Amino acid sequence: MSETGYTCQQVMHITRLSQRQLGYWRKTGLIIPKQRTSGGHARYSFADLLILKTARKLIDAGVSVQRIRKSITSLTDFLPSCNIPLTELSLVATGDMILVLHRKTAFEALTGQEWIYSVAELEREAATSRGIVEPEQKELFTTSENTHKNTAVNQ
Amino acid sequence: MSETGYTCQQVMHITRLSQRQLGYWRKTGLIIPKQRTSGGHARYSFADLLILKTARKLIDAGVSVQRIRKSITSLTDFLPSCNIPLTELSLVATGDMILVLHRKTAFEALTGQEWIYSVAELEREAATSRGIVEPEQKELFTTSENTHKNTAVNQ
DNA sequence: AGCAGACAAAAAATACCATTTTTGTTTGTT
DNA sequence: AACAAACAAAAATGGTATTTTTTGTCTGCT
Incomplete structure (x- = not known):
């Protein structure tokens, strides 16, 4: 037995x-x-x-079985030969989608569309795109007044 | 001037x-x-x-302006007083949604619904839920036969 | 216990239409 | 250059009906 x-x-x-x-x-x-x-x-x-x-x-988490199905098939396409250890992967899911996080990138399990965006990165980018730098606030979407100014503009 | x-x-x-x-x-x-x-x-x-x-x-990334609108208003609700440094935030967006990543958690910008799931955590959990531990593969969704067995107990 | 089949209820996806939002383009004003 | 107004095209949304998928429950079989 x-x-x-x-x-x-x-x-x-x-x-x-x-x-x-x-x-x-x-x-x-x-x-x-x-x-x-x-x-x-x-x-x-x-x-x-x-x-x-x-x-x-x-x-x-509210993901439907059909989405799980599709995610499985597309994930096996994107990650074919297992060179990504399981421990380095994280799944983030809400009802609508399944994201696979790996190191600093993220991609959607279904489409494979990749999109990660670090706000810090943006900040550097915007600062360098013009010489003008005007370290004002570091809020995300607000433009209110609340300042804990960092000394420099970036890093 | x-x-x-x-x-x-x-x-x-x-x-x-x-x-x-x-x-x-x-x-x-x-x-x-x-x-x-x-x-x-x-x-x-x-x-x-x-x-x-x-x-x-x-x-x-395919997000509609209407979604951006809603996300802005709800984000200013969730993160009112800027105690979260901009550099610690990351946005992940696909056409359907905008996720805000902060440290080890993620939440949707619109609803605030939070859901993070680490696969590594799952592995431990599953292993302990039964005494039996059978470290086989570390694939995510595949069960194919491939390689790098850890200190195997298996077959 | 494990499986399969059949039926119906629940859940999810899809398709379609009406409405609203967003954008391009043009014209004119300061 | 910046702006506003007006018209139309494109994109996005909301709602509803239709179809497909998934699940529970039951029955019978091994």
Whole structure:
């Protein structure tokens, strides 16, 4: 015996996903455990469990299963050969989207569109684009008066 | 003379925004320069320039002006008294939303909804939820067979 | 226990239309 | 040069109806 892998019940308990969900996801190809018992019953690996727990978290954050689906397929395109350690990745999700943060960049899981914008960076950019520098405020969108002026304009 | 601030033309050149846009945004209250020449002409401050450059970047990322509007108003609500240094903030935007990253958290500029999820954290969590630990792969969503096994206990 | 099938309810995505917002262009004024 | 006003085109939004996806529940099978 000593079948490796998690049984359906265990996975259900750990992830709080229903049997129906696991079954449907298997059937529709979202997560298909590679291992099977001799009787043809599913055995989920630890990696599968990670995926399922991730999916659970995303669902809790309001992401629909369809979005998760699309994100999975496009992520496997963008990050094909695993040279990005899991520990360096962060997911940020709201109902509308899933972002993958890696070091100083971010890209949307679905489209792969990348867009990170550091305000500090902008500040330098704007300062250098003209000789004129007028270190006034450092607010984001407000132009009110509240000054904790930094000595220099940048860095 | 020595009027401080940027003229319309300068701003147009720096931000690649049209005169029509600047005018409309003034009229509708998106960005209203406080300074004026004696003739009543607008003079944009450096802070205004930062805002405009930010807006430009957001537009380039596919964010609509209406979203930018709403984000501005709600951000000034969430971050009222500037105790968050500008250099610690990052904006991440795609067409659908604007996220504000601050340290280890992220929240949507519009709703303020917060949601950050570190995959590394998940890994620990999943590992401890059962005694069984089976460090297999460190992929995100793939379960393919590839490489760099850690001190394996497995197969 | 684990699976599959069938039915219906709930949730999500899609398509379409009406309305509003934004922008370009032109004209004229200071 | 900067601005305002006016018209039209383009973009974005909101709302509703339609379709698809997902899930729960039930039944039966191994």
